[in-house]
Amino acid sequence: MSEASVIHDIGYQRYDGPRLGRRAVFGAMYIHGLRAAYGLGRSAKSKIFPWLVVGICLLVGVILAAVKAQTGLEALNYFTYADSMSWLIIFFAAIVAPELVSRDMRSGVLPLYFSRPLRASDYIGAKVASMVTAVWLLLAVPQLIMFLGAAFTTKNGISDVWKELGDLLPGWAYSLLWALVFTGIGLLVASLTGKRAFAAGGIVAVFLMTTPAVGVLSIMPSQDAQELAGLASPSTLVSGVGQWIYPTANTGMMIGRFGPVYLIEAITLVAACMLLLLARYRRVAAL
Amino acid sequence: MSLIETQGLTKTYGGRVTALHDLTVTVEPGIVGLVGANGAGKSTFIKIMLGLIAPTAGTVRVFGLDPTVETDKVRAKVGYMPEHDALPPDVSAAEFVTHLGRISGLPRTAARERASEALRHVGLYEERYRQIGGYSTGMKQRVKLAQALVHDPDLLLLDEPTNGLDPAGRDAMLALVHRIGSEFGISVVTCSHLLGEVEQICDSLVAIEGGKLLRADRISAMTAASDVLAVEVSEGTEELAAALTELDLPVRADGRMLLVPLDHDDTYDQILRAVADLDLPLHRLDQRRHRVAELFAPREAADV
Numbered sequence: 001m002s003e004a005s006v007i008h009d010i011g012y013q014r015y016d017g018p019r020l021g022r023r024a025v026f027g028a029m030y031i032h033g034l035r036a037a038y039g040l041g042r043s044a045k046s047k048i049f050p051w052l053v054v055g056i057c058l059l060v061g062v063i064l065a066a067v068k069a070q071t072g073l074e075a076l077n078y079f080t081y082a083d084s085m086s087w088l089i090i091f092f093a094a095i096v097a098p099e100l101v102s103r104d105m106r107s108g109v110l111p112l113y114f115s116r117p118l119r120a121s122d123y124i125g126a127k128v129a130s131m132v133t134a135v136w137l138l139l140a141v142p143q144l145i146m147f148l149g150a151a152f153t154t155k156n157g158i159s160d161v162w163k164e165l166g167d168l169l170p171g172w173a174y175s176l177l178w179a180l181v182f183t184g185i186g187l188l189v190a191s192l193t194g195k196r197a198f199a200a201g202g203i204v205a206v207f208l209m210t211t212p213a214v215g216v217l218s219i220m221p222s223q224d225a226q227e228l229a230g231l232a233s234p235s236t237l238v239s240g241v242g243q244w245i246y247p248t249a250n251t252g253m254m255i256g257r258f259g260p261v262y263l264i265e266a267i268t269l270v271a272a273c274m275l276l277l278l279a280r281y282r283r284v285a286a287l
Numbered sequence: 288m289s290l291i292e293t294q295g296l297t298k299t300y301g302g303r304v305t306a307l308h309d310l311t312v313t314v315e316p317g318i319v320g321l322v323g324a325n326g327a328g329k330s331t332f333i334k335i336m337l338g339l340i341a342p343t344a345g346t347v348r349v350f351g352l353d354p355t356v357e358t359d360k361v362r363a364k365v366g367y368m369p370e371h372d373a374l375p376p377d378v379s380a381a382e383f384v385t386h387l388g389r390i391s392g393l394p395r396t397a398a399r400e401r402a403s404e405a406l407r408h409v410g411l412y413e414e415r416y417r418q419i420g421g422y423s424t425g426m427k428q429r430v431k432l433a434q435a436l437v438h439d440p441d442l443l444l445l446d447e448p449t450n451g452l453d454p455a456g457r458d459a460m461l462a463l464v465h466r467i468g469s470e471f472g473i474s475v476v477t478c479s480h481l482l483g484e485v486e487q488i489c490d491s492l493v494a495i496e497g498g499k500l501l502r503a504d505r506i507s508a509m510t511a512a513s514d515v516l517a518v519e520v521s522e523g524t525e526e527l528a529a530a531l532t533e534l535d536l537p538v539r540a541d542g543r544m545l546l547v548p549l550d551h552d553d554t555y556d557q558i559l560r561a562v563a564d565l566d567l568p569l570h571r572l573d574q575r576r577h578r579v580a581e582l583f584a585p586r587e588a589a590d591v
Contacts, residue, residue: 011470012408012467012470012471012472013404014439014472015393015397015401015438015439017393017394017397018394018397019363019391019392019393019438020392020393020394021392022359024392024394025389025390025391025392028386028389028390029390032386032389041378041382042377042378043377043418046377103375104375107372107373107374107375107376108369108371108372108373108374109373109374109375111367111369111371111373112367112369112373112387112434113387113390114339115337115339115362115365115367115369116362116387116390116391116392116438117358117359117362117363117391117392118390285339286339286340
């Protein structure tokens with residue numbers, strides 16, 4: 001037997017390399033969550049739904065860009081694009097939120113996290129950041145495609161590109177608002193149960209139940225009631241905020257003079273969801 | 288420096304349920320068995336050491352550090368293996384342990400290397416790219432152990448590491464824990480409600496009951512000077528017992544065996560002579576260590 005073929009048991013090696021702080025741990029948790037949202041590093045099965053939604057969103061984006069480039073017709077702007085994707089966003093939130101939090105709860109992996117230098121706030125903060133990014137990318141990438149389509153087929157040179165960019169950036173901000181609201185509600189609902197199907201159902205239910213409320217309120221005789229109707233559902237709430245801040249968005253929301261009310265509710269809603277999540281995980285982490 | 292030091296450690300939940308009551312104990316490095324019945328306060332003790340919950344009163348020091356204040360420093364030195372299922376089914380062991388290595392603060396490449404190493408040490412090298420969902424209970428326990436080792440802690444806290452294992456898996460796990468404690472230079476605190484397995488591998492033992500310290504000592508101290516001879520004869524056990532009692536030997540019956548404390552060098556000869564005089568078929572005569580369980584005999588009986 002040659003010398004090289006001998007297997008040496010090198011025994012246990014101690015680690016004396018660097019140990020990174022909580023910021024790096026947060027980063028690792030964030031990247032892990034972002035990858036998990038799109039099913040990366042997971043089985044092929046868990047890639048189906050996220051990429052189906054991504055595919056549809058991209059396809060719509062490409063079609064809109066192509067139509068505008070060919071005919072100059074703007075079927076949907078950056079805002080109405082996000083609005084018309086709302087059901088897909090809800091669907092996406094119902095897939096991603098349970099994947100991010102219910103799964104950890106179900107598999108009992110939380111004690112492994114919380115026995116490490118990771119706090120409840122780091123954990124849920126990273127999850128929120130991952131999901132906000134995931135939802136935002138879902139809208140922002142097609143918006144970018146729409147922008148590129150417009151920018152490369154512009155008729156008046158660079159000034160049109162600047163104008164188009166001036167539309168894209170508020171559109172991106174609007175997508176971020178979508179992402180924040182849907183992440184907040186999605187994660188909060190998903191954090192209540194370890195069963196993924198229940199969590200997904202719960203998230204869809206929140207949106208499904210609130211949409212008829214908007215419908216009922218918007219046919220009330222009082223104009224105030226009609227203009228406040230959008231507050232009843234997260235999707236119309238976001239549209240209302242967009243409409244108020246960017247009146248040329250043409251979201252079709254009738255908000256009248258209640259714009260600030262929409263914004264305040266949106267901020268309150270997101271903040272409340274985050275605080276409730278934090279409170280929930282403070283308790284879970286101590287177990 | 289002591290591994291773990293507590294001073295009047297008390298934990299009450301909601302002011303009513305007392306999980307730990309005035310626990311004062313000093314544990315030296317090595318393999319330590321933490322024994323007690325279910326609900327004796329073992330898990331609470333572990334959670335306090337990890338800084339997951341704060342004690343109601345008293346102090347605790349792990350490596351001289353207070354876990355409630357210097358939580359990160361303590362956790363960097365401690366690996367924890369929980370009692371219950373703690374593994375996601377849809378990722379590979381390599382990926383999962385790597386991820387937890389990163390959460391422990393290891394850089395990306397170091398985490399991957401250490402994860403492979405940890406999985407190799409627990410005997411899962413070949414299977415490490417398979418999804419955890421397809422693992423047997425024994426393999427899952429090994430993954431849980433590997434994730435506790437991945438960041439190279441100085442202390443492992445194992446909560447019921449043999450839970451749910453068959454006898455062979457149990458022995459393999461105990462051998463592994465023993466190897467980690469004796470060869471890797473890592474101290475181990477292993478929780479169990481089974482004294483038998485703890486005494487096989489531990490250097491010292493901390494027994495708690497109802498949140499109070501029952502006894503803490505080195506196993507050798509507990510079993511020293513308490514060796515016994517086990518005598519088994521095929522027939523005439525009672526006659527032999529009577530004969531030995533006459534010789535002033537304190538005989539105790541244990542099933543079909545007679546247990547005689549080994550006090551003098553000639554105890555052997557006395558027993559052999561008694562057996563020969565009665566002309567009984569001697570089945571066995573061997574020295575056996577006094578089992579730690581017998582130190583807690585009344586309590587054990589109450590638990591079962």
